[in-house]
Amino acid sequence: MPFKKTIGFVAICAAAVATLAGCRTIADSDPNVLTLGVTAEAGSFDPVGLKSSPGTAVQFWAPVYDTLLRREPGGEVQPNMADWSYDADRTALTLNLRDGLRFADGSPITADQVVASMDRFRNGGGPDAGNLAGITAITATTDKTVILDLSEPDPSLLYKLTSTSGAIANPAEFDKSNVALDPAESGAYVLDNGRTTPGVEYTYVRNPYYWNPGAWPFEEISLKILLDPTARINALRSGQVDATLIDAQSVAEMKTLGFQVTTQSSAWEGMILFDRNGELTPALADRRVRQAMNLAFDREAIARYLMLGTVEPNSQMFRDGSSAYYDGHSYPYDLERARQLMAEAGYEDGFDLVMPSVSVVSYLEPIIIDSLSEIGIRARFEAVPADQVNSLLFSRKYSATETRYSQDAAWLDFSRHILPDAPFNPFHIETPELDALLKTAQYATPEERTAAEKAVGQYLFDNAWYVPLFNSSQLIGHIDGIQVTPQLGVNILPLQNYAPAAPAPAD
Numbered sequence: 001m002p003f004k005k006t007i008g009f010v011a012i013c014a015a016a017v018a019t020l021a022g023c024r025t026i027a028d029s030d031p032n033v034l035t036l037g038v039t040a041e042a043g044s045f046d047p048v049g050l051k052s053s054p055g056t057a058v059q060f061w062a063p064v065y066d067t068l069l070r071r072e073p074g075g076e077v078q079p080n081m082a083d084w085s086y087d088a089d090r091t092a093l094t095l096n097l098r099d100g101l102r103f104a105d106g107s108p109i110t111a112d113q114v115v116a117s118m119d120r121f122r123n124g125g126g127p128d129a130g131n132l133a134g135i136t137a138i139t140a141t142t143d144k145t146v147i148l149d150l151s152e153p154d155p156s157l158l159y160k161l162t163s164t165s166g167a168i169a170n171p172a173e174f175d176k177s178n179v180a181l182d183p184a185e186s187g188a189y190v191l192d193n194g195r196t197t198p199g200v201e202y203t204y205v206r207n208p209y210y211w212n213p214g215a216w217p218f219e220e221i222s223l224k225i226l227l228d229p230t231a232r233i234n235a236l237r238s239g240q241v242d243a244t245l246i247d248a249q250s251v252a253e254m255k256t257l258g259f260q261v262t263t264q265s266s267a268w269e270g271m272i273l274f275d276r277n278g279e280l281t282p283a284l285a286d287r288r289v290r291q292a293m294n295l296a297f298d299r300e301a302i303a304r305y306l307m308l309g310t311v312e313p314n315s316q317m318f319r320d321g322s323s324a325y326y327d328g329h330s331y332p333y334d335l336e337r338a339r340q341l342m343a344e345a346g347y348e349d350g351f352d353l354v355m356p357s358v359s360v361v362s363y364l365e366p367i368i369i370d371s372l373s374e375i376g377i378r379a380r381f382e383a384v385p386a387d388q389v390n391s392l393l394f395s396r397k398y399s400a401t402e403t404r405y406s407q408d409a410a411w412l413d414f415s416r417h418i419l420p421d422a423p424f425n426p427f428h429i430e431t432p433e434l435d436a437l438l439k440t441a442q443y444a445t446p447e448e449r450t451a452a453e454k455a456v457g458q459y460l461f462d463n464a465w466y467v468p469l470f471n472s473s474q475l476i477g478h479i480d481g482i483q484v485t486p487q488l489g490v491n492i493l494p495l496q497n498y499a500p501a502a503p504a505p506a507d
Helices: 004-018 055-061 111-123 229-237 248-256 287-295 299-306 335-344 359-373 386-394 410-418 432-443 446-462
Strands: 033-038 069-071 077-079 082-086 092-097 135-142 145-150 189-191 201-206 220-225 243-246 260-273 351-356 377-382 400-406 466-478 482-484 498-500
Touching: 033 055, 033 229, 077 082, 092 111, 111 135, 111 145, 229 243, 229 248, 229 466, 243 248, 248 260, 248 466, 260 287, 260 359, 260 482, 287 335, 287 466, 299 359, 299 466, 351 386, 351 400, 359 377, 359 400, 410 432, 410 446, 432 446, 466 482
Parallel strands: 033 220, 033 243, 351 377
Antiparallel strands: 069 077, 082 092, 092 145, 135 145, 189 201, 201 220, 243 466, 260 400, 260 466, 482 498
């Protein structure tokens, strides 16, 4: 594989990191306070505008909005504000609220208020409102009981209720003019407006009425916005933050300087081929072209030389262990076979492919350009403002994109990427074969679902809807005093997964 550009890129990164070496000072960390360096701006605190993706958005709203259900580090859904039960057809979900729930103003949380909060969310037109589109009615039958009626089974509903769709806000505060900046809180913390500077730092202090403070072990949480990787590393070294994301090229140095590094592995990086009917790029309608693109990448070399061994090569959008993972199958690096497929499809001379430059994975661009050029595809990336990338993709301006995307429960991945109305299926691609597989998975019993979802995964692999390159790892550098627990299904670690480290045993 041509690695001339990549090797140069890695060398430049390594040299840049090396300039950070030198003496460090770590301020004594207050075990009651968690200070994180985060990688994105905060979104709106208006419950209508809450976002579940990217995960950086969740870090800002999760302290102030409690959710009906929660997810364990292993990905399992557990009760939180409520427990649940389904009817036999899985089209009615009953939620039973626990005792003692209060909003941050001290007022009790009742079923009627949960209904008001969820109705405002699903009817408000926010970025995640479509997650509840299949719900026909939300009804309070007692002070503690809420029933969600569905038009058809939604295997991802429980997962959605662990995030924005299940985030409950105080209806008494919906009409205040500044709810986008001053949240209508129900969570473990309240936003300390006096110590919060939008765009710079957000500080959260305990909500004295929260029912489960032990789940959030810090008295205060501070999120410092540090968009630049060098700034994040310097902040960690100087004691300004307790933990932050670092890059693969910084791992060795951080360990040498005495920091811990925890790996959070739950996303894939590579390419999404949106235009599988060839509306903008006719070549992408041919499965042989899409398969050739997969065969053109030396995933083992990418993992070793570009990512310095911090990732696992992967040819699937699903993680190993997902019910949709197609066991034991991958696309090998095979330029001869890739060129043969291109010729069979009538594209021996290749074609042009224009994609947006996505900042968080822009380091993949030299690899993508070089690798695809080996089979005649002339790839080019256009500069696009970061806040416009998704809107341009969803408006079908581009037929493919480089991407990093979290690997979640299978049906959540289907609902985000695969279903005809999924946001990351902007061309609304569907086939009779895939529709039948998805319908089987949707109506499957819990015992039948794994096999049904695996059949969907096999179809997507065989038809090469994606060009995954590796399962990426978020690398979290942190001080000894912080314990970090990885979690499946997220690409940015939830704040609940940070805790004070247990004291070392006495000699």
